[in-house]
Amino acid sequence: xxxxxxxxxxxxxxxxxxxxxxxxxxxxxxxxxxxxxxxxxxxxxxxxxxxxxxxxxxxxxxxxxxxxxxxxxxxxxxxxxxxxxxxxxxxxxxxx
Numbered sequence: 001x002x003x004x005x006x007x008x009x010x011x012x013x014x015x016x017x018x019x020x021x022x023x024x025x026x027x028x029x030x031x032x033x034x035x036x037x038x039x040x041x042x043x044x045x046x047x048x049x050x051x052x053x054x055x056x057x058x059x060x061x062x063x064x065x066x067x068x069x070x071x072x073x074x075x076x077x078x079x080x081x082x083x084x085x086x087x088x089x090x091x092x093x094x095x096x
Contacts, residue, residue: 024090024091025094027087030086030087031083031087034083034087037050037053037056038083039052043082043083044078044080044081045080046079046080047063047066047070047079048066050065050066050069050070051065053066054066069081072089073085073086073088073089
């Protein structure tokens with residue numbers, strides 16, 4: 001590999017935009033995402049389901065990420081993220 005490969009001047013200016021500039025997902029898309037990871041179909045995402053989702057997505061430290069998600073999104077402190085809480089969190093992330 002060339003020593004100049006990672007030099008800032010060699011970075012491709014035509015690379016894709018960051019994900020944050022993508023349009024926010026629709027409510028239908030959010031419902032599909034939620035239902036995909038709500039494996040027991042109870043209408044809530046548990047720590048185990050969140051951990052599994054982060055693991056499936058290939059994220060590092062899925063257990064810690066799941067705990068953080070619960071701390072941020074679980075407004076009623078029942079230990080789960082409801083579909084309503086999930087949608088609210090996602091919309092907040094996109095500034096909607």
